[in-house]
Each structure stands twice: as structure tokens, then as C-alpha cells.
Amino acid sequence: MRFALDEDREALRSTARALLTELCPASAVRAAWTGTPDNAAWNALADIGALAVLLPQSEDGLGLDETYLVPVLEEAGRAALPHPLVETALVAAPLGVTGLIVATDLGAAVPTAAGGEKVAAPTKAAVEGAAGAAVPSATFAEAFLLAAGRGLRLYEAQEVDVEPVETVDASRHCGRVRPRAGGRSVTDDPEAVAAAFDRGALGTAAELLGLSRAMLELTVGYAAERHQFGKPIGSFQAVKHHLANARLEIEFAAPAVLYAAYAIARGQTDASRAVSQAKWLAGSAAAVTGRAALQCHGAIGYTTEHDLHLYLKRSWALIRAWGGADFHADRVAASISL
Amino acid sequence: MDLNWSADQEALRLELRGWLEHNLADWRVEIGTELSGDTREGFAQQLLWEQRLYEAGWSAVSWPSAYGGRDGTLWDWLIFEEEYWRAGAPQRVTQNGIQILAPSVFEHGTQEQKDHLLTRIAAAEDLWCQGWSEPNAGSDLAGVSSRARRIDGGWVLDGQKTWTTRGAFCTHLFGLFRSDPDSERHRGLTYLLVPLDLDGITVRGFGRLDGDEGFAEVFFTEAFLPDGAVGTSVVLGEVDQGWRVAVSAASTERGLLRSPGRYQATVASLLELCSQRGADESMRRRVAAAWMRVDGYRLQTLQTVTALMDGRDLGSEASLAKIWWSELDIELHEIALDLLDPDAELEGPWSKGHQFSLAGPIYAGTNEVQRNIVAERVLGLPR
Numbered sequence: 001m002r003f004a005l006d007e008d009r010e011a012l013r014s015t016a017r018a019l020l021t022e023l024c025p026a027s028a029v030r031a032a033w034t035g036t037p038d039n040a041a042w043n044a045l046a047d048i049g050a051l052a053v054l055l056p057q058s059e060d061g062l063g064l065d066e067t068y069l070v071p072v073l074e075e076a077g078r079a080a081l082p083h084p085l086v087e088t089a090l091v092a093a094p095l096g097v098t099g100l101i102v103a104t105d106l107g108a109a110v111p112t113a114a115g116g117e118k119v120a121a122p123t124k125a126a127v128e129g130a131a132g133a134a135v136p137s138a139t140f141a142e143a144f145l146l147a148a149g150r151g152l153r154l155y156e157a158q159e160v161d162v163e164p165v166e167t168v169d170a171s172r173h174c175g176r177v178r179p180r181a182g183g184r185s186v187t188d189d190p191e192a193v194a195a196a197f198d199r200g201a202l203g204t205a206a207e208l209l210g211l212s213r214a215m216l217e218l219t220v221g222y223a224a225e226r227h228q229f230g231k232p233i234g235s236f237q238a239v240k241h242h243l244a245n246a247r248l249e250i251e252f253a254a255p256a257v258l259y260a261a262y263a264i265a266r267g268q269t270d271a272s273r274a275v276s277q278a279k280w281l282a283g284s285a286a287a288v289t290g291r292a293a294l295q296c297h298g299a300i301g302y303t304t305e306h307d308l309h310l311y312l313k314r315s316w317a318l319i320r321a322w323g324g325a326d327f328h329a330d331r332v333a334a335s336i337s338l
Numbered sequence: 339m340d341l342n343w344s345a346d347q348e349a350l351r352l353e354l355r356g357w358l359e360h361n362l363a364d365w366r367v368e369i370g371t372e373l374s375g376d377t378r379e380g381f382a383q384q385l386l387w388e389q390r391l392y393e394a395g396w397s398a399v400s401w402p403s404a405y406g407g408r409d410g411t412l413w414d415w416l417i418f419e420e421e422y423w424r425a426g427a428p429q430r431v432t433q434n435g436i437q438i439l440a441p442s443v444f445e446h447g448t449q450e451q452k453d454h455l456l457t458r459i460a461a462a463e464d465l466w467c468q469g470w471s472e473p474n475a476g477s478d479l480a481g482v483s484s485r486a487r488r489i490d491g492g493w494v495l496d497g498q499k500t501w502t503t504r505g506a507f508c509t510h511l512f513g514l515f516r517s518d519p520d521s522e523r524h525r526g527l528t529y530l531l532v533p534l535d536l537d538g539i540t541v542r543g544f545g546r547l548d549g550d551e552g553f554a555e556v557f558f559t560e561a562f563l564p565d566g567a568v569g570t571s572v573v574l575g576e577v578d579q580g581w582r583v584a585v586s587a588a589s590t591e592r593g594l595l596r597s598p599g600r601y602q603a604t605v606a607s608l609l610e611l612c613s614q615r616g617a618d619e620s621m622r623r624r625v626a627a628a629w630m631r632v633d634g635y636r637l638q639t640l641q642t643v644t645a646l647m648d649g650r651d652l653g654s655e656a657s658l659a660k661i662w663w664s665e666l667d668i669e670l671h672e673i674a675l676d677l678l679d680p681d682a683e684l685e686g687p688w689s690k691g692h693q694f695s696l697a698g699p700i701y702a703g704t705n706e707v708q709r710n711i712v713a714e715r716v717l718g719l720p721r
Binding site (some may be wrong): 001002003004005006067216220223224231232234235237239240241243244245247248251252253254255256258259262277280281326329330332333336337338 | 339340341342343344347413609612613617619622623625626627629630631633634635637638640641644645648655658661662706708709710712713714716717718719720721
């Protein structure tokens with residue numbers, strides 16, 4: 001028994017953090033609100049192999065498993081990277097789609113409140129219902145992995161029409177995607193679709209953890225500097241307790257995210273449940289942390305001039321993408337015979 | 339990263355499971371109706387249980403066998419806890435000695451103190467209660483005002499301890515006393531080991547929220563504590579340096595006092611209750627949420643124990659675990675009461691457990707104090 005991010009995984013995290021700190025600071029996220037994201041950070045991630053962690057070495061990948069990708073995705077979340085790293089490295093790459101920036105509607109293929117039949121995976125109806133959903137990164141993606149019937153099809157950018165839609169987090173670059181023609185089938189296997197969905201939910205949980213850490217750090221820093229009543233506001237218990245609650249939620253979500261990656265990597269039978277647990281706990285951590293961060297920043301946090309909103313708005317989107325709290329709670333309930 | 343138990347660990351689990359099954363049944367035949375360990379009669383019943391545990395080497399699995407343990411690791415302890423609570427075994431009435439006093443003896447005791455005290459703790463021969471709280475020193479433990487005055491051959495104790503769990507049934511008390519009368523706060527305190535049958539000590543039991551006589555107040559009136567009153571030196575650590583000794587125990591208490599095994603067992607009972615009573619969609623979601631938090635605690639503990647086995651200390655982060663399990667315990671019991679609806683008011687394991695769970699955010703340092711610790715020492719917010 002040994003449950004820790006050991007040296008090699010921590011090394012990958014440090015490398016990712018260093019390059020994202022340099023190439024994807026808040027100013028880069030802010031710039032992505034008004035224009036296509038700058039590819040500097042993305043290309044640097046590609047250079048360290050982050051997009052090909054799951055690919056075998058024979059295909060120029062790192063030949064590693066999901067537990068190595070989780071720390072990288074946490075760092076992408078921490079930086080609010082405006083690129084589809086989850087979609088490209090974790091959802092598409094294992095399906096053999098490589099070398100392109102990939103957008104997918106699979107994360108929207110789930111009713112937010114899963115009524116009726118308990119779904120172990122996106123149902124056919126849900127997958128079809130995703131048609132017309134707002135697809136993140138659609139305005140600049142190079143390939144589109146779209147739910148179709150029981151499977152997934154891949155389209156190149158010139159094979160689809162993309163109608164941009166306005167979103168609360170403009171750096172998401174969402175669009176409604178309609179295939180015009182062409183495309184090729186990537187898989188017809190509903191189990192492969194379900195596994196791809198689980199990987200997307202896992203990656204989103206990891207990004208939510210990183211976003212939570214970013215928001216908490218930003219707020220701890222601010223609470224130490226900002227003075228009211230002659231003292232730093234971080235010395236007041238009411239503020240301390242908000243931030244302790246955020247730290248608490250992060251503390252108990254992080255191991256569940258790593259465990260879900262481990263369960264997927266090992267092909268364990270509890271993998272889908274572990275993913276739902278991870279997404280639910282990480283979503284809860286992000287919701288608690290986001291509220292605490294905004295409250296403790298006060299009015300400055302309630303502006304678009306301060307950076308907090310970049311992370312906050314990303315977290316709101318991701319909490320509900322790839323299955324929201326109710327969907328994942330229902331999946332867990334079904335798996336524990338509730 | 340490897341989340342599999344070794345063959346030896348699996349064997350330990352199976353051995354314990356079999357032992358518990360047989361001995362719990364046997365013990366329950368021996369005692370007749372099982373009573374709460376927080377009553378005088380129930381406490382006596384559970385001493386019989388503790389003696390069984392000790393004789394089979396289960397009372398403190400992670401201790402050296404020289405002191406009545408099993409030379410086990412913290413992993414073995416976790417396995418013990420999972421199986422122990424899964425089997426529906428009774429609470430440990432020796433817990434304060436095993437989990438709060440003993441870690442301080444291991445860390446700060448002399449060889450003679452270890453040799454004399456530890457086996458007697460494991461064997462439930464000496465029954466220890468903790469003497470931290472006083473009427474004016476609860477979460478603010480440094481406000482202790484009970485005095486220990488040094489005289490030839492021992493100490494003279496004066497003052498009062500209170501909210502002492504199972505104090506009326508125990509034989510010994512460990513606690514902090516102000517040994518330097520000119521000192522303030524955490525300086526000038528000495529960690530003393532005190533037999534409760536000394537002249538000048540009066541113990542009065544009183545009812546906790548659940549009505550059991552599980553609390554006591556202990557009065558010291560010119561009580562003379564001879565230097566060797568516990569069969570070895572009565573001072574743990576250095577004179578006037580008791581705070582350090584107590585704090586090392588506080589971290590252990592908060593971090594590992596309540597293992598995930600307890601809550602895994604509670605959530606399993608809750609699932610049973612759900613299937614008996616029926617649960618609608620929103621109730622199922624509440625239960626699933628509680629299950630996820632319990633399992634999150636299990637996974638976090640696996641990381642914590644990995645870190646401890648690597649030689650890292652359990653520092654202020656222990657406060658995170660204490661907040662989590664104590665509030666989770668209330669959540670689990672509130673869900674059960676909601677499932678029971680009007681039957682929630684009936685005396686029974688859920689109503690009893692609910693009342694006990696409400697103590698969690700209060701004992702071992704209130705959760706308000708724990709949140710301050712998290713904010714200041716983990717996050718680095720200003721004092």
C-alpha cells in the first residue's frame with residue numbers, strides 16, 4: 001500500500017507549473033477573452049509531451065497512465081489555461097486522435113439532472129441531445145470529436161460550421177458545431193464512448209482542483225495585504241474560517257481525483273464510480289472555494305479588472321460540464337445500491 | 339503508487355475478522371444485555387472485552403510486542419480499525435490511554451516509564467482519563483490554573499478538572515498542572531500522571547447530553563502526589579515543559595483518533611436503513627454525498643499514512659481531518675434521523691449516536707479553534 005504522487009509525477013507537475021507560470025499568466029487568460037488564445041503555452045506543453053502522456057512510446061508518446069496526467073491537468077486548471085487539454089490529451093488521444101487541438105461535445109452529452117433511468121454512461125438519447133450544445137474551444141479547434149448515434153465521429157475544422165456563442169467565461173470560446181459533410185468514425189463502441197466520457201470527467205475534476213487552489217492562493221495573498229479596521233482582513237476569524245473551509249474541501253477532494261485516475265489506469269471495476277466521486281468532490285471544492293474567494297476579496301473581486309473572475313467563471317463552467325453534481329451523485333448512488 | 343494490501347496484511351485482516359466474529363458473540367453471551375460503556379455497569383462489561391482484546395494481542399496492534407502490541411505498522415492499525423468497526427464491536431473505553439497518553443509516553447517518557455506504563459495501558463489494568471479541561475480552560479488549554487506545588491518527595495495538587503470523559507470509572511488521570519506559580523499561558527505547566535485514589539481527590543460523575551454518566555469533574559484539595567505514585571515517575575517530560583508533551587498528543591488525537599473505519603461502518607448502516615425505510619431521489623443524493631465524503635476521508639487517510647510511513651510529521655494538517663470527520667459524523671446521523679422521521683425520538687443506536695456525534699466538533703479542541711489553526715498554520719494567514 002502506497003498512495004502518494006511520487007517523484008516522477010511530481011517532476012511532471014513542476015515542469016508543467018513552471019512553463020504555465022511563464023507562458024500562461026493571468027494576462028494571457030485575459031487576452032484570450034478578446035482573441036484566439038495564444039498557443040505559446042500549448043506548444044510548450046506539447047514539447048514536454050503533456051499532450052501525449054497516454055500514447056505509447058512507439059507513437060512518440062510518454063507511455064504513461066492517467067495518474068501522470070492528473071498533476072499536469074491540475075496545473076492547467078491552476079493557470080486557467082484556455083485550451084482544451086482535457087479534450088485533446090485525455091479524451092481524444094487514447095482514441096487515436098493526435099496532433100490536433102480537439103474540441104468535443106461529449107462533455108455536454110449528459111442531462112444536468114439525470115432523471116429516469118440511472119445512467120452508467122451517457123445514454124443514446126443524451127448523446128444525441130448533445131447536438132447543438134455549446135462546445136468549448138469550438139472557435140479555434142483543429143478537429144471536432146462529435147457524438148453521433150452510439151459512437152463518436154471526427155471532423156476537421158473545414159468540415160463543420162461553427163456558430164460562436166457568448167458565454168460567461170469568454171475565454172471558453174464556445175460555439176455550436178454542425179457537421180457539413182465528411183468526417184470519419186472514431187468508434188462505434190458505446191463502452192469506448194463511456195470510457196471517453198469518464199476520462200473527460202476525471203480531467204475536468206483535476207482542473208477544478210487546480211482552479212480551486214489558484215483561487216485560494218489568490219485570496220490568501222489578498223487577505224494578508226488588504227487592511228480594514230487597522231488590520232489585515234486575514235487576521236479576522238470570519239475570513240479565516242471561510243478560507244479554512246475552502247482548504248478543507250480541497251484536502252478531501254484531491255485524493256479522490258488521484259484515485260479515480262488510478263482506477264481508470266488499472267481498469268478497475270469501480271472506475272466510473274471513482275470518477276463520479278472525484279468530479280462531485282472537486283466540484284463541491286470549487287463551489288465552496290469560489291464563494292469564499294469572492295466574499296473575502298469584497299468589492300475588488302466583484303470586478304472584471306481583478307483577475308479573480310477569470311478563475312471563478314472558469315470554475316462555474318467546469319462544475320457543470322461533464323456531468324454536474326446531481327448526475328454524479330446519482331451515478332454513485334446507483335453503484336452503492338441506493 | 340500501489341493501493342493493494344500485501345498478502346500479510348490481507349491475512350491479518352482475515353485473522354482479525356474471524357477472531358472478532360467469534361469473540362464478540364462469546365463476550366455478548368458472557369455479559370448478557372450490552373450496556374453503554376459510558377455507564378458504570380457498561381464500563382465494567384467493556385473491561386472484560388478489553389481484556390479479551392489484550393490477551394489476543396489486538397488492543398494496540400501498532401505497538402511493540404514488548405508492550406503488549408503486535409509490532410504492526412500504521413497500515414495494520416488502519417486494517418484493525420476497519421474490521422473492528424465493521425464487526426460492530428463496542429467503543430474502546432481504554433481509548434484515552436491508548437491513543438492520547440501512550441503516544442506522549444512513547445515520545446517523551448523515560449525507558450522506565452515506558453516499561454512500567456505501556457503494557458498496563460494495553461492490558462486495561464490502569465484506566466486513564468484525561469485531565470485537560472477546567473471550568474475556565476476548554477479550547478484555551480493554556481488557561482489551565484490547577485496547581486502542582488513541589489515539596490519534598492512529591493507534589494501537592496489543588497484545583498479542578500472537568501468534562502473528563504469516563505472519569506468516574508477510571509483509575510488514573512493524566513493532565514496539565516501549573517507548576518510555576520508565576521508563569522502564564524503555556525509556560526510553567528507540568529504533565530503529571532495521577533492515581534485517582536489519592537487522599538484529597540474527589541471525583542463526581544455527571545450526565546452528558548445523552549444522559550449517561552460519561553463525564554466527571556475531579557477536585558484536588560491539598561492532594562499529595564508522591565514521586566513514584568504510578569509505579570514510576572509521575573512527571574512525563576520535563577518539569578514546567580508539559581505544554582510540549584500535551585501538544586504532541588493533541589496532534590495525534592485530532593489526526594488519528596477517529597479512523598475512517600468508524601464512518602465506513604456508519605455509512606454501511608445508513609445504507610441498510612435506507613433500504614428498510616425507502617429513500618426518494620433527494621434522500622439518495624444526500625446519502626451518496628455522505629458516502630463520497632466518507633470514502634474521501636478513507637483515501638485522504640491512505641495519503642496521510644503513506645506520508646507518516648515516509649517519516650513525515652502529522653502537523654497542523656491534523657486539524658483538517660478533525661473538522662472533516664466530526665462534521666461528517668453529524669451529517670451521517672442527521673440523515674439517519676430524517677429517514678427515521680417520527681421514530682427519530684426513540685432511544686436507540688441512531689439517536690444515541692446522533693447525540694454523541696454532536697460532541698465531535700467540541701472535543702479535542704473546538705472546530706472553531708481548528709479552523710483558526712488551518713488558517714494560520716496551514717494557509718499562513720496573519721494572527
